[in-house]
Each structure stands twice: as C-alpha cells, then as structure tokens.
Ligand code: FES
C-alpha cells in the first residue's frame with residue numbers, strides 16, 4: 001500500500017495479492033530477543049506474531065483489527081495449530097502498530113483470514129522448527145527424531161519431553177529457518193474446531209478496553225459542533241456562554257478537509273470532563289457559511305435516479321454477446337432502490353490525540369491505520385515519522401473505521417491544547433455526520449424466450465459513489481458494481497451492465513457487504529420475477545443457470561477473481577434442502593430464496609426465508625436458513641456468529657434502515673429515528689455450511705446480501721413484490 | 736463542586752461532580768468503571784444499563800445527585816471473576832461479537848432473573864428489547880438467558 005490514496009478495490013487487490021507470498025511480519029527494535037546473548041534471554045520471539053517466555057507462556061499477536069468479527073481468535077488459532085500449543089494456554093494480543101509490514105494492519109473486505117492464513121501457518125511452523133532444533137541439539141539427536149505436542153518437544157526415540165518454555169533461550173539463539181514444512185490439513189487438531197473468543201472473559205467482566213475506555217495521563221475531553229452542510233465554513237462563533245460552564249477549558253475551531261476524508265469545519269469544546277463539554281456545546285452560537293450545496297435532498301436524488309435510469313448508463317462496465325441483436329422474444333423490466341445507510345457502531349467513533357512539539361501520539365480503533373497516518377500527516381502538517389499509533393479494540397466497525405475523519409479531527413483539536421484530548425462523537429454526530437453507504441437505484445431489463453430462458457440481461461446501476469469522495473469526482477472508476485459486472489454468475493449469453501454516478505453533497509463510505517449487498521438485492525429479486533412470470537420454480541430456474549456453468553475469471557489481470565457458479569448453486573441447494581423447499585407449505589406460509597457469491601472473499605451464501613402472512617402486507621418471519629461455503633472453516637463458532645449476526649444486520653436494512661436528507665442535512669439523529677433490529681424482532685435462524693477443503697475465504701460480509709432478496713421473494717410469493725428498501729416504506733409491517 | 740457518597744458494587748465512593756452529571760460519566764470517567772458503556776446518552780440503546788436498587792436502569796438517565804443512598808451494581812460488581820450465572824451463561828453461549836453492548840445486556844438479564852427465576856418468554860422479551868446490539872447477537876442472548884434460567888433453577 002504505497003500510495004496515499006486507495007480505494008476499496010485497490011485495498012482488496014493489494015491484500016489479496018500479498019497473501020500468496022511469505023509475508024511474515026518483521027520485528028521492530030525492542031520487540032526482539034534474537035540479538036541478546038542466550039543467558040540474558042527473557043523470551044523467544046522468532047517473528048512478530050509469537051512470543052514465548054521462559055515459563056512457557058505463549059502470546060500470539062494478531063495484526064488485523066478486532067471489531068467483533070473474531071480475528072483475535074481465528075488468526076491466533078492458525079498460528080497455534082502449526083506450533084502445536086494448547087490454545088487455551090495462549091494469550092492473544094494486538095500486534096503493535098508498526099510491528100508488521102506496512103498495510104498489514106488494514107482490516108476490511110473480509111480479507112483477514114485469506115490474507116493471513118499461509119503467512120501465519122509459516123510463522124507458527126518456524127517457531128516450532130526452532131524449538132525442535134533447540135531440543136534436538138540438547139538431546140544430540142536429529143530434529144527429524146523429534147516432534148511437537150501440546151507445547152512440548154518430544155524425543156520420538158526415548159519419549160523424553162521438554163516444555164517449550166525451557167527451550168526459549170536455546171531457540172532464540174538459533175537462526176530463523178527460511179523454509180519450513182507445513183502440516184497436512186488432514187492433521188489439523190485446532191483449525192475446524194470451535195473456540196470461544198480469546199478475550200471473552202474480559203468482555204463478560206467489563207474489563208475489555210475499547211477505544212472509548214482508554215485513559216491517557218493528563219487527558220481532557222472534547223465534543224464538537226460541525227457545519228450542518230458538508231463543505232461549509234465557519235463564519236463566527238460566540239462562545240461566551242459555553243466558556244462559563246464549569247469545567248470548560250477552551251473552545252477551538254478547525255477547518256474542514258477535502259478528499260479523502262471530508263472532515264467538516266467544526267467548533268470543539270474542550271473540558272476537564274465530557275459532561276461539561278457536552279453541556280457547553282449546546283450553548284455555542286455559531287454562524288456557518290453553508291456554501292451553495294445546501295439544498296440537496298434524497299427525494300430529489302431518487303427522482304434524478306429514476307429519470308437517468310432509462311437513459312444509457314454513463315459508464316460501460318461489462319458487455320458480453322450483443323443484447324441489441326439478441327434481445328429475446330419477451331421483454332421484462334423492473335427497477336429497485338435502496339437508501340443511504342449509517343454504520344451506527346454501538347461504540348460511537350472516538351479518538352485520543354496528544355500533540356507535542358516532538359511529535360504526536362494517537363490512541364483508538366482504526367481499520368486502515370497506515371492510510372490514517374499518511375493522511376493525518378498531510379492534513380495536519382505533522383511529519384509521518386513523528387506519529388505514534390496505539391491501536392484499540394473496536395466496539396463494532398462494519399467499515400465505519402475504514403474512515404478516520406474522527407482521527408483527523410482529534411488531531412486538529414489536540415494541536416490547539418497542550419494536553420492529550422479524547423474526542424467523542426455523540427450518537428447524534430454519529431448518525432448525522434458519518435460517511436454513509438451510498439443510495440442506489442437499479443434498472444433491470446431482461447429478454448427471454450417463450451419459456452422464460454434468459455437470452456439478454458441488462459443492469460443499469462445508479463448511485464452516489466464512494467470513490468468520488470475518497471478520490472475526487474474525476475475518478476471514472478465505478479467501484480460499485482461487484483455482483484453486477486463480469487462476475488455475474490448466471491449463465492446468460494448476452495449481458496450488458498453499466499453505471500451512472502450522480503453527484504450529491506454528503507460524505508459516503510463503505511458499509512459491511514458493500515456493493516455486493518447493493519447489487520444482490522435487485523439481481524436476486526429480478527431473477528425471481530422472471531421465474532414467476534413464466535411459472536418456473538425459482539429454485540430450479542436458478543439451478544439451471546448455475547449448475548453446469550464452469551468456473552470463470554471475472555476479468556483480466558490482477559483485479560480479477562474466479563467465479564464459481566457451481567458453488568453459488570451448492571449453497572442454494574443446501575439452503576433449499578434444509579428449509580424443505582420441495583415439501584408442502586403450511587397455510588399462509590411462503591418461502592423466498594436468494595443466492596450469491598461474495599466474490600472477493602471467496603465465499604458463497606444463500607438464504608431461504610419462510611414467512612407467515614398475518615394480514616395485508618403484514619407478516620412474521622417464521623424461519624431463516626442460511627447456507628455458506630467459505631472453503632476451509634477455521635473457527636466454526638466464529639462463522640456461526642457472523643452468519644447469525646449478519647442476519648440481524650441485513651434485516652435492519654431490509655425492514656427499516658434508512659437515512660434521508662433534506663437541505664443537505666440528515667434527518668435522523670439517533671436510534672429513535674435510525675432504528676436497529678431489536679431482540680423481539682430476531683427470527684429463528686439456522687446456519688449450515690458446506691464441508692470444504694478449498695482455501696479459507698472470509699465470512700464477515702457474505703451473510704448479508706441474500707437476506708433482503710430472500711425476504712422480498714417470500715413476500716412476492718405471497719403476492720407483494722417489494723421494489724425498494726426498507727420495505728417499511730412500502731407499507732409492510734411485521735411482528 | 737458538591738461531593739456525593741455513592742454505594743457501588745458494595746463499596747462506598749465519594750465523588751466530586753456537578754450534580755447534574757449522569758451516573759454513566761461518573762462511573763466511567765471519575766471512577767474508572769468503564770465496563771458501563773456509552774451508546775447514545777438518551778435512553779435509546781441500553782448500553783449504559785446498571786442495576787439500581789434491584790432495577791435495571793439507564794445510567795445515562797440518572798443524575799449523580801439522585802443516586803445517593805441507592806445500591807448500584809455495575810458489570811464490574813456482577814461478579815469479579817465472571818462467575819455470576821448470567822456471565823457463565825453468556826460464556827457458554829459465546830454471545831459477544833464486538834462485545835460493546837454486552838455489559839448492558841447482561842445487567843438487563845441479571846436484573847430480570849434476580850426478580851423472577853423463571854420468567855416467561857414475554858417477560859424476557861420485554862426485559863431485553865430495549866437493549867440494542869448492532870452486531871446482532873440476539874439469537875445467542877436468547878440462548879444464554881435460557882441457559883442461565885436452567886442454571887439458577889438447578
Ligand atoms: S447510553 Fe444510556 S441508553 Fe444509550
């Protein structure tokens with residue numbers, strides 16, 4: 001990740017490219033024991049991921065950022081597997097920023113397991129090989145006469161055993177081997193077995209420290225009032241009343257920034273405690289210059305989408321065959337829409353910054369810390385080398401913390417006070433000023449033969465692209481097309497897809513499941529509509545277009561992925577079988593299906609959702625079956641948690657999640673108006689997975705995209721076809 | 736600034752604070768009891784739930800001045816070692832994802848079970864439906880509550 005600006009695609013390309021190579025984190029000074037004379041050795045640390053002390057205590061460091069997805073458990077499991085240590089004896093810890101290669105801390109796109117699987121196995125195997133060599137030297141036998149077992153080296157001739165802890169100093173004196181052999185996956189004893197989260201006890205006793213829980217010596221607190229319109233400027237501020245609030249130290253202002261993060265101009269209240277800052281903030285008298293982009297509304301935006309949808313797409317994305325010449329005998333069109341969405345992590349974003357003459361120290365949760373440091377350096381005029389980062393556990397991320405607007409703000413505020421400052425985004429700030437998942441609109445056209453076989457498929461996606469915000473409006477690259485580009489998995493001879501970006505003055509960012517989620521809703525809805533029109537079984541209809549299609553490449557070069565329609569069919573079969581698709585339905589019960597591939601994370605998922613109709617447009621979800629194929633499963637319990645939780649996340653957006661905008665201002669201001677799914681709305685869920693030895697894929701996002709279309713297809717089976725999310729806007733209600 | 740004597744987790748604390756400061760910030764920022772979480776500050780998420788005189792309450796909605804002579808329990812006081820039946824059940828069910836909402840979830844469940852050892856599904860739903868979990872762990876929360884009910888009735 002050399003360049004300062006990256007978009008998400010680059011990020012995924014780069015991380016997936018690096019995954020094949022032996023990319024074992026390097027060591028930073030003070031972090032290694034290799035140079036020490038053996039008698040001074042305290043611990044053995046062959047690489048950035050492993051530390052064993054003389055008592056045999058094993059610490060495994062994870063370089064990906066934990067926000068609930070379970071990398072703090074799955075990644076250490078991979079290391080522990082190759083090291084042959086008992087996982088219950090392992091302590092997992094965040095790899096300090098800078099202890100691994102640049103970019104390796106980047107966490108997103110469901111890439112962590114894919115990227116780290118092989119390097120971490122090698123890291124573990126290296127440690128084991130060195131411990132075995134150390135023992136072999138002691139026994140004066142060949143390493144091949146030794147084996148590792150549960151944290152000990154075993155002499156396979158004499159059956160003597162030495163615990164790893166006793167070998168620490170001898171192992172630390174050995175050279176690090178360049179080549180090591182890895183286990184045969186058949187011999188795995190840990191990978192594939194469920195493990196509880198490594199910090200579970202800390203979470204359950206309230207000891208887990210999230211960014212917001214950190215306290216730095218001498219720290220003060222800040223909240224900030226931001227320009228209501230993106231791009232506006234501060235004209236004047238009257239802080240007389242605010243400064244009178246006991247505890248207030250100072251009121252400071254800062255300017256906004258442009259790409260990539262679009263920090264709004266703001267006025268921050270700094271106080272000895274957060275409560276004083278919050279109270280004083282309400283007393284600020286601020287005049288803003290809103291600029292001329294202060295009239296945007298989502299109502300107008302969706303009108304523009306609808307008008308432009310019937311014109312040709314501004315950007316051609318994928319073309320196969322000729323949809324003009326081979327239009328098919330029967331024509332169908334449909335449009336679908338979905339709104340802006342907020343991430344709404346339960347821990348609102350927050351950040352601690354301390355700026356001194358000699359440099360700047362930061363504390364907080366970041367999904368892309370390297371990019372954050374580069375941008376903070378340029379936006380705040382601080383030398384990159386002088387920025388120290390302390391990464392923290394995150395109370396949810398979902399892509400919100402790929403952005404670091406809040407970190408830039410914290411630094412801008414800390415530059416104006418001689419103490420470390422903790423900046424908190426109150427919930428209203430979080431819902432009103434975040435980088436939103438783009439609003440989107442889809443025009444679909446299909447031409448079929450008399451039996452409904454699809455001859456031609458056209459998909460026009462309209463949206464407010466993220467890339468326009470991160471890279472500026474001259475970026476021609478529509479990065480919003482996964483699932484509606486060369487990876488379209490159904491076997492259709494003539495395809496044409498394209499994109500039309502529409503400018504809109506609100507910040508945008510990547511939300512969990514990103515454009516695959518955006519595009520799977522219309523695709524899987526429309527496939528169902530075609531099946532219904534020709535009275536084809538929607539399950540068989542899909543299978544017929546997937547099952548016999550060989551794997552294919554989605555494009556040329558390093559940015560292309562392999563698409564496997566067979567695996568897309570495989571998860572659909574599993575979901576249909578488990579819900580009893582072919583069985584007779586109970587009265588008033590309807591089932592909807594949807595399937596897809598989460599292509600850049602090499603994983604596949606389908607949902608089958610059963611509803612009971614209780615009245616006009618009123619329903620209850622009676623059963624949800626999720627099926628996933630993510631290759632080799634590292635931690636089944638983690639996989640289940642992601643799929644179960646992903647269902648709730650996806651149902652929120654299918655049922656009621658929506659950000660609306662008027663006069664360039666977000667109308668929702670918290671959980672009362674931006675509602676999340678609640679306990680009483682969680683339907684019964686069953687998850688099944690395909691037993692597979694394929695390389696492991698990512699599971700954090702794959703569980704979302706098929707939820708909304710499966711639900712909508714169930715409603716359509718009952719006679720109601722939703723065309724926009726959230727379905728509450730179309731008059732649906734549920735119990 | 737006034738001084739308030741508080742009984743938290745069976746210990747007495749005296750804190751100097753503005754009397755309108757919510758208990759939430761007193762716990763977190765003045766007493767270092769950061770297990771109680773901020774999620775909204777306006778009674779919409781439940782992350783800040785503590786038990787006060789036997790009831791689950793939002794600590795963001797209680798001014799410190801109104802908390803004297805009350806018996807307050809936070810997640811740190813539910814048990815120090817995670818041995819409370821609710822924590823044990825949460826452990827067995829592997830509930831947390833990010834974990835941020837979980838102290839509030841567990842306090843809500845603990846308050847319910849302290850009052851009623853065998854609550855029906857409706858009571859559980861009523862007690863838990865105002866605690867949001869963005870990671871969507873509701874399925875496991877439900878399982879954990881049933882494990883806890885079984886354990887305390889053994
Ligand atoms: S912080 Fe108290 S209810 Fe959300």
Ligand code: FES
Nearest residue numbers: 834836868869870
């Ligand atoms: S576990 Fe993340 S919000 Fe509940």
